[in-house]
Amino acid sequence: VRWPFVFWGALMAVIGAVGVIAFGFSDAEEPALFGGTVATMMILGGVVWMRRYDRVDEEYLRAHPDISPPIPWLGVSIGLLGYSLEVGWWLSLIAGGMIVAGLAGLVRERRAARAALRRGIAQEAWEGVRPLEPKGSDPS
Amino acid sequence: MSTDHKRIGVITTVTAIGFFLLGGLVALVMRAELTSPGMQLMDEETYNQLFTMHGSTMFYLFAVPVILGVATYFVPLQIGAAGMMWPRWSLLGFWIYLAGGLIMWSGFLTETGTASFGWTAFYPLSDSTATPGTGTDFWFIGVVLATAAQIMQASALLATIVRLRAPGMTLLRMPLFTWSMVPTIFMVIVAFPVLVVGFSLLYLDRNGAHIFSIPGGTTTLLHLFWFYGHPVVYVVFFPLVGAVGEIIATFSRRPFFGLKITVISLLLFAALSTSVWGHHMFTMQTVNNRFYSWTSTSLVIPAGIEYFAFIATMIGGSIRLRTPMLFALGFVLLFLLGGLTGIFVGSPPLDYHVHDTYFVVAHFHYTLFGGTVFGLFAAIYYWFPKVTGRLLGETLGRWQAVLMFVGALLAFIPMFLLGDEGMPRRVANWSQADWRVPNIVASVGAYVIGLAMIVFVVNVLRSLRIGRVAGPDPWEGQTLEWATSSPPPRENFDVLPPIRGYAPLLDLRHDGREPQAVLAELRARRLAVEAPR
Numbered sequence: 014v015r016w017p018f019v020f021w022g023a024l025m026a027v028i029g030a031v032g033v034i035a036f037g038f039s040d041a042e043e044p045a046l047f048g049g050t051v052a053t054m055m056i057l058g059g060v061v062w063m064r065r066y067d068r069v070d071e072e073y074l075r076a077h078p079d080i081s082p083p084i085p086w087l088g089v090s091i092g093l094l095g096y097s098l099e100v101g102w103w104l105s106l107i108a109g110g111m112i113v114a115g116l117a118g119l120v121r122e123r124r125a126a127r128a129a130l131r132r133g134i135a136q137e138a139w140e141g142v143r144p145l146e147p148k149g150s151d152p153s
Numbered sequence: 154m155s156t157d158h159k160r161i162g163v164i165t166t167v168t169a170i171g172f173f174l175l176g177g178l179v180a181l182v183m184r185a186e187l188t189s190p191g192m193q194l195m196d197e198e199t200y201n202q203l204f205t206m207h208g209s210t211m212f213y214l215f216a217v218p219v220i221l222g223v224a225t226y227f228v229p230l231q232i233g234a235a236g237m238m239w240p241r242w243s244l245l246g247f248w249i250y251l252a253g254g255l256i257m258w259s260g261f262l263t264e265t266g267t268a269s270f271g272w273t274a275f276y277p278l279s280d281s282t283a284t285p286g287t288g289t290d291f292w293f294i295g296v297v298l299a300t301a302a303q304i305m306q307a308s309a310l311l312a313t314i315v316r317l318r319a320p321g322m323t324l325l326r327m328p329l330f331t332w333s334m335v336p337t338i339f340m341v342i343v344a345f346p347v348l349v350v351g352f353s354l355l356y357l358d359r360n361g362a363h364i365f366s367i368p369g370g371t372t373t374l375l376h377l378f379w380f381y382g383h384p385v386v387y388v389v390f391f392p393l394v395g396a397v398g399e400i401i402a403t404f405s406r407r408p409f410f411g412l413k414i415t416v417i418s419l420l421l422f423a424a425l426s427t428s429v430w431g432h433h434m435f436t437m438q439t440v441n442n443r444f445y446s447w448t449s450t451s452l453v454i455p456a457g458i459e460y461f462a463f464i465a466t467m468i469g470g471s472i473r474l475r476t477p478m479l480f481a482l483g484f485v486l487l488f489l490l491g492g493l494t495g496i497f498v499g500s501p502p503l504d505y506h507v508h509d510t511y512f513v514v515a516h517f518h519y520t521l522f523g524g525t526v527f528g529l530f531a532a533i534y535y536w537f538p539k540v541t542g543r544l545l546g547e548t549l550g551r552w553q554a555v556l557m558f559v560g561a562l563l564a565f566i567p568m569f570l571l572g573d574e575g576m577p578r579r580v581a582n583w584s585q586a587d588w589r590v591p592n593i594v595a596s597v598g599a600y601v602i603g604l605a606m607i608v609f610v611v612n613v614l615r616s617l618r619i620g621r622v623a624g625p626d627p628w629e630g631q632t633l634e635w636a637t638s639s640p641p642p643r644e645n646f647d648v649l650p651p652i653r654g655y656a657p658l659l660d661l662r663h664d665g666r667e668p669q670a671v672l673a674e675l676r677a678r679r680l681a682v683e684a685p686r
Contacts, residue, residue: 014315014324016324017324017335017336017339017420018339020420021336021339021420021423021424024420024421024424025424025427025428028424028425028428028448029428031444032428032441032444035444036441036443036444036447037441037444038440038441038444039439039440039441040372040373040376040439040440042372042373042376042377043376043431043440046347046376046380047428049343050343050427053342053343054339054343057342061315066315066316077156077236077240077241078156079155079156079157079643080154080155080156081154081155081156081241081244082154084154084156084241084244084245084248085154085244085248087245087248088244088245088247088248088249088251088252089248089252091248091249091252091298092248092249092251092252092253092255092256092298093252095252095253095256095294095295095297095298096256096291096294098290098294098356099287099290099291099294119241
């Protein structure tokens, strides 16, 4: 999976190198932007390779809740925080408090999801697509 | 608040289309003003705000989000995944995008109105001296939030493609639409953060930091902006190349011609289009025009490969001219106009002649409206049955396609003539007598497009209530999304067909087997295996 990252980064490196060697850039921003792009793609390719993301995760299993109320709450809070840059500090404080509450909700959601995984509820959600039994468990 | 990728995709797409209609309405008001010389409907400042919000809405709030919305729905389906990676991250992206859009538009509620310097925010026109006001600051906050949100949604999609492909779905077996999302997301990942940083710094500059007022600051900001501003055109174009390619293959009843070479050409296309930003600065004489002219002209190579693939797919096929195919053909023809005129503006001497004129407006409307919007409607007519379970009306769809095609020609061809004659863009008024007829024709064209949008809205509302039930595979589709019910269940698939190529359902047909019968057989087998449990 890492080859598209590396291939695209290499393409950008070649085009940037042609710009530097054959044409010459007049502004420092140009090689910086090319260099940043190449570096980003190489780092991403490296992460995919090192974390073994280049193998399809056939055992992917997450107990995502069907709905996640903290997310819209967080989204609205972040919007209010942006709004507060113009409206005033009082709104920043309210938005900040809302963000903390939203993050707390996410933590709670995550704990509940882990508990659900342990109980095997998540596996039931995958019924028909994944095996019902978690790896290593006794089917009986 | 659902974490189902299909719900996230639908709410993102519908919100983006809502912003599209809003931005289109603004365009109609602008064209009404430009129909005749003098100021009829508004003052210059209001016009400036309207064209700023038209461009900003179309780019920041419609084009990119609608692509991400459609991809969030269909990419997991096309790769046979039961869900998406980081669905909450993607959902948060939607909410931040919505907040950004509302903040951007709320500038109209302030005393000074919203931003009035165009979607490009050229400096020093966008500094706090030239355009003071809270509404303008809202615009910057809105753009930054919306763009950051798009990075979030794109990254979740990339993670999904990397990690959640079904067994057998190797990279080169991914369908063209999903493949087209890969270079698209690469560009989002490298270019969009540059805009977020650039506009955040400009916001600070407006509020006393004096970041870009130093010598060379203007050029720096231009580099940062156009490093985003040019690739974004391709961010909204590539996925529709993918969608249109699949539509052409499906409605020609043939496999897509040259998938692998098209994939490589898309990656090359993306690399080149991320390397051409300096052509927007030809007339400034601060960049190496020869380099950017070379990269800009080189774009015809991958574009040519894609056009060749489209045509080669149709040749020898049994073509069905249903509404999605009509829009796909409109996409191919109209984008060609935008692409070919791109060669003009990619050449410095010609660009000097037409710089900042209506020629440029016509050029990018053929790429964006002709390309993106036609491609989007092709995708909507193609995938609407999968999302809703009902087909969109064929007669109304054909009317919409014809009206949009005629409208696009009437609205934007005169702009080429006006630009060549020297009519500057971003003006609320004009006075030359021989610009009268082209301006009237352009306005009529814009209203014809408006009429087409009304037809679309009526068609959607009608089809949702009394549209023909689609079934799982109304078009004899080729890719995995047609292997599940319409709309798909929460986990997307109950069974998957064998994946031996990019078009598993077409492979089955080539083996002389009916895909739905094979799927029914697989379901029966699965039930038999699970029954003892």
